[in-house]
Each structure stands twice: as C-alpha cells, then as structure tokens.
Amino acid sequence: MSETGFCPELSADVREVRDWVHEFAATVVRPAGAEWDEREETPWPVIQEAAKIGLYSLDFFAQQWFEPSGLGLIVAFEELFWGDAGIGLSIVGTGLAAAALSASGTSEQMGEWLPQMFGTPDDIKLGAFCASEPDAGSDVGAIRTRAVYDEASGDWILNGVKTWATNGGIANVHVVVASVDPSLGTRGQATFVVPPGTPGLSMGQKFKKHGIRASHTAEVVLDNVRLPGSCLLGGKEKLDARLARVREGGRSGEQAALRTFETTRPSVAAMAVGIARAGFEYARDYAREREQFGRKIGENQAIAFLLADMATRVDVARLMTWRAAWMARNGRSFNQAEGSMCKLVAGETAVWVTEQAIQILGGAGYTREHPVERFHRDAKIYTIFEGTSEIQRLIIGRAVTGLPVR
Ligand SMILES: Cc1cc2nc3c(=O)[nH]c(=O)nc-3n(C[C@H](O)[C@H](O)[C@H](O)COP(=O)(O)OP(=O)(O)OC[C@H]3O[C@@H](n4cnc5c(N)ncnc54)[C@H](O)[C@@H]3O)c2cc1C
Numbered sequence: 001m002s003e004t005g006f007c008p009e010l011s012a013d014v015r016e017v018r019d020w021v022h023e024f025a026a027t028v029v030r031p032a033g034a035e036w037d038e039r040e041e042t043p044w045p046v047i048q049e050a051a052k053i054g055l056y057s058l059d060f061f062a063q064q065w066f067e068p069s070g071l072g073l074i075v076a077f078e079e080l081f082w083g084d085a086g087i088g089l090s091i092v093g094t095g096l097a098a099a100a101l102s103a104s105g106t107s108e109q110m111g112e113w114l115p116q117m118f119g120t121p122d123d124i125k126l127g128a129f130c131a132s133e134p135d136a137g138s139d140v141g142a143i144r145t146r147a148v149y150d151e152a153s154g155d156w157i158l159n160g161v162k163t164w165a166t167n168g169g170i171a172n173v174h175v176v177v178a179s180v181d182p183s184l185g186t187r188g189q190a191t192f193v194v195p196p197g198t199p200g201l202s203m204g205q206k207f208k209k210h211g212i213r214a215s216h217t218a219e220v221v222l223d224n225v226r227l228p229g230s231c232l233l234g235g236k237e238k239l240d241a242r243l244a245r246v247r248e249g250g251r252s253g254e255q256a257a258l259r260t261f262e263t264t265r266p267s268v269a270a271m272a273v274g275i276a277r278a279g280f281e282y283a284r285d286y287a288r289e290r291e292q293f294g295r296k297i298g299e300n301q302a303i304a305f306l307l308a309d310m311a312t313r314v315d316v317a318r319l320m321t322w323r324a325a326w327m328a329r330n331g332r333s334f335n336q337a338e339g340s341m342c343k344l345v346a347g348e349t350a351v352w353v354t355e356q357a358i359q360i361l362g363g364a365g366y367t368r369e370h371p372v373e374r375f376h377r378d379a380k381i382y383t384i385f386e387g388t389s390e391i392q393r394l395i396i397g398r399a400v401t402g403l404p405v406r
Helices: 012-039 044-052 058-065 072-083 085-104 107-118 182-188 236-247 254-289 301-329 338-366 372-383 389-401
Strands: 127-130 146-150 155-166 173-179 189-194 201-206 217-227
Touching (some): 012 085, 072 085, 072 254, 072 301, 085 127, 085 155, 085 372, 155 173, 155 189, 182 189, 189 217, 254 338, 301 338, 338 372, 338 389
Antiparallel strands (some): 146 173, 173 189
C-alpha cells in the first residue's frame, strides 16, 4: 500500500494515461457516440479498437487500479465517458464485473477467470456482474436467487432471475450474487462465477433504455445452473466460517462489503464527471459562437453565470472523486462515507450540468443535431445505478449521525 499525501496535481504517468485515453475518446469514441446510441447495440468494433490499443485489457485495468495515487483509472474513466457514456460503459462494464470478482475471489480464481472476461484483441469477451433482481434493487438483502450445495457432488445449484445486468447474457463470464441462507439477508449471500457456456444460464429480455443505449442491459435467467465448488468465490471453507460467525450473532462481513463499495464508487463517479464536463464544454463553445440581439449569447450574464456554476460544480465533483479514490488507494477509513459522497455529487452534477447545457443551446440542444440531449439522457443513470442518490444519502446519513437511519 502506498503512502502519499493527497495531491490534485497528477503525476507524469497519470497525465500520460489521461492524454492517451483522451486521444482515443476524441478520435474514436465521440465520433461514434450518436450512431451507437441510435443502434442501441453493443459497439463491438469500438471495443475491439480499444482492445487493439490495450485500453480494453486486463493489463490496463490492473495496472491503473494499482497506480500509487489512486487516480489512474479515475482520469481514464473521465476521459472515456467525456467521449461517450454508452460506448464508455460497454468498454468498462467488464471492469466492474472484474472488480466484483476480485473483491471476493482467491488469487487462483482471479488468475483463471479475469483473462476470460476480457478475451484477446482478436477475440474480445465481456464480463457481467449480476446482483439486482426484480424485487431486489436497492434492497440487496432481498435477493431470491438461491444457491444450494449438493453434498454428494460438491456442486452448487443456482436458480433465480437477475435483472438490469450490464452485459448480461452476452458476457463470457458472469459473476452472480446468490443467497445461501435467505434468513440471514445480505450476510447469507455468496458470489459465484458462472463459466462460459454453462448450461442453464440464458438471457431474458434486453431492455430498451432512456440513455447509455450502446450499453447492453438485460435479464439473466438461472435455471438449475450447476457449478463446481471451485466457482464459489473465496471457497467453501471461508463461506462456512463466515456463516457460522453470523449465526452466532456476529456482524461478519458487513464492514468489509461497505468498504468495498466505498472504494469502487469513485470510479463510477468519474464516469459522471466525464459526462458533466462534456456537457459544460459543448455549451461553453456554443455560447462563444451563437449570436442573438447582436452579441454572443455568452456575453449575457445569465448565460455566463450559468457556465460559471457548471464549471464550478464539475470541479467540485472531480475533486471529491479524486479525494475518495486517493483514500481508497491509501487505505484510509471512509468515516463520512466519502466514496458515497463523491458518487452522489457526481451523479447529481452530471444530470444538472447536462440539463443546463440543453438550455444554453436552446432549441438546438433539444434535437439530436447536437450531443447534449444524449449527454443528458446518459447522465441520468448516475443517480440510479450503483446505488441510487437516495441510497447514497442513506449511507452518508448513517455515517455522519451514527444513527440507524432508514
Ligand atoms: C442501465 C442499468 C444498468 C445496470 N447495471 C447493473 C449491473 O450490471 N448489475 C447489477 O446487479 N445491477 C445493475 N443495475 C441495477 C441498479 O443498480 C438498480 O437499478 C438500482 O440499484 C436501483 O434499484 P431498483 O431499480 O430496483 O430501484 P428501487 O430499489 O425499487 O428504488 C426505487 C426508488 O425508491 C428509492 N428507495 C428505495 N429504497 C429506499 C430507501 N430505503 N430510502 C429512500 N429511498 C429509497 C430509490 O432511491 C429509487 O428512487 C443497473 C440498472 C440500470 C438501469
């Protein structure tokens, strides 16, 4: 674990990553954004381009995850999502599944499954993380998918329906959260890896969405999915010991799970910062050019002040995101739920800034002739997934009051 003070000045290495991803975002991702939004399909050729340059690769994710300042992935995500959020999520969705696998998997499990999530530039693959269910969204303790252990074979048998899974059903490797003992809520759950081609896993309906339409979101049906014991992340011995502690009244695992979420939220926040910045920059450039009443619209204080607030709020969101990412990398405790704070602020900022961008473009902003309406549709998911804004406030509220806020 590195021990560097928080510094908002990026190291030369991180600047290099930022500029490299920016170049890809500006030349490949942004120009393709409108087309894949309309097609509402996974942009395989763009993911392949990203794989060819090494951006869509396990190496890149691993290297940047361990970058000493904690800001490597964060700046990469901001740039990529500045390019386009739907395509961005198609490129990093696997990374979110990989993070879930790494949070509970052994090093053997990571060694086996992470490379299969990414594939190779000639044969790209995806990963999917499946936790949410029709009746278990914010309330993850209500997960009904059951994992039952078959003593005779040592296999696990999974049954249930997952929903809203990014890359669900088209991924090579699915990471699935299931309940081993429903009476214990979240503490009775375990995470499994479902290997490629496992019988019983199929895609349910694919959702048509408001935004991030290039990113595939679908149901995943698990019908008597039989998995060898080695697919239980962390192994059975560890699970049995944890369940025994919980049954004896311990609070086993809860703190660790909360910490994992705090450490991954900055990367989600960084995506929202990228969208917000894209909206601000587009509106600023428009306001410098568009003339009404014989002057640039940006010369009106009403517009310039709005742009001032937009720029300021993007910076606030970015700095909070960088702080939380640095805290995660340096093992700091999230006493005020700073990870949730940055996700809350970045998500709300992205929605607000992109809405103001539409306003600044007027009628043009409301059409698909300009990308700001797409930025706005894309931004909205950031107040919903990876914990809604209300759930972030719940977590922050509990952290700052010490009360069991509900
Ligand atoms: C495009 C997309 C991609 C997604 N990708 C994935 C994925 O890859 N893997 C995955 O597992 N999930 C994924 N999700 C699911 C996502 O995380 C959930 O949608 C989210 O957690 C909210 O759950 P819900 O939709 O069931 O809403 P609900 O939990 O039903 O919430 C509805 C409303 O009630 C509010 N609410 C709920 N409980 C409380 C409370 N206690 N206090 C105050 N307000 C409350 C919520 O904030 C929200 O406003 C994705 C969702 C979408 C739309």
